[in-house]
Amino acid sequence: MSIDPQASRTPQSAPDVRAFTVGPVQENCYVVRADAHATKAIVVDPGDEAERLLQALDALNVETEAILLTHCHFDHIGAVAPVAQATKAPVYCPKIEQPLLTDVMRWVPPGFGPFESYDAEHLLAGGERLSLAGIDFDVIFTPGHSPGHLTYAAPGALLSGDVLFQGSVGRVDLPGGDWDTLLASLGTLVDRFDEETTVYPGHMGITTLGRERATNPFLRELAGS
Numbered sequence: 001m002s003i004d005p006q007a008s009r010t011p012q013s014a015p016d017v018r019a020f021t022v023g024p025v026q027e028n029c030y031v032v033r034a035d036a037h038a039t040k041a042i043v044v045d046p047g048d049e050a051e052r053l054l055q056a057l058d059a060l061n062v063e064t065e066a067i068l069l070t071h072c073h074f075d076h077i078g079a080v081a082p083v084a085q086a087t088k089a090p091v092y093c094p095k096i097e098q099p100l101l102t103d104v105m106r107w108v109p110p111g112f113g114p115f116e117s118y119d120a121e122h123l124l125a126g127g128e129r130l131s132l133a134g135i136d137f138d139v140i141f142t143p144g145h146s147p148g149h150l151t152y153a154a155p156g157a158l159l160s161g162d163v164l165f166q167g168s169v170g171r172v173d174l175p176g177g178d179w180d181t182l183l184a185s186l187g188t189l190v191d192r193f194d195e196e197t198t199v200y201p202g203h204m205g206i207t208t209l210g211r212e213r214a215t216n217p218f219l220r221e222l223a224g225s
């Protein structure tokens with residue numbers, strides 16, 4: 001199903017999340033299931049290597065229920081069209097960034113692609129709750145790296161795109177980027193979620209909010225030091 005603001009909040013355990021690092025920019029695409037035996041999956045940020053991702057979904061023997069996008073930089077959306085067409089899964093896209101998905105090659109730097117454009121079935125602004133593949137996702141507006149950036153929060157897990165990395169944070173020098181806005185988004189995540197929450201970022205390694213709060217130099221600014 002899609003957006004259901006009335007969905008009841010039944011306790012869920014943390015989902016099974018598998019990472020696939022794809023493409024020349026080494027972007028992390030994630031396949032998320034309610035547990036390791038679930039027959040439905042969500043794909044987050046299919047950035048490149050569509051065939052590899054489709055083979056992985058086949059190997060897991062899952063039906064893809066939705067494709068979620070944190071933001072529309074090319075390295076996160078390069079494989080959206082082929083994966084969506086092959087799986088018939090609807091795509092959920094940040095509303096502000098939809099123009100980047102509907103005209104992908106206009107925004108791709110020389111030497112990358114070609115990638116195919118796609119018209120997303122659902123547009124999100126943040127604040128929605130999605131119930132997909134047996135997992136409740138809160139959609140959180142986390143701009144700063146890009147203007148419409150979203151973080152998808154599942155129980156015990158944040159699919160945080162390019163907001164927060166292991167030991168670093170997202171760059172703000174691309175169009176629509178803004179440091180103070182990014183800091184505010186980081187503050188939202190740190191304030192709202194437990195230290196034990198696993199962070200699945202769009203690049204580099206998986207971490208936890210607590211680890212980043214303790215060791216990430218960019219988060220010191222949040223603490224005022």
Ligand SMILES: [Fe+2]
Nearest residue numbers: 071073145162
């Ligand atoms: Fe990005």
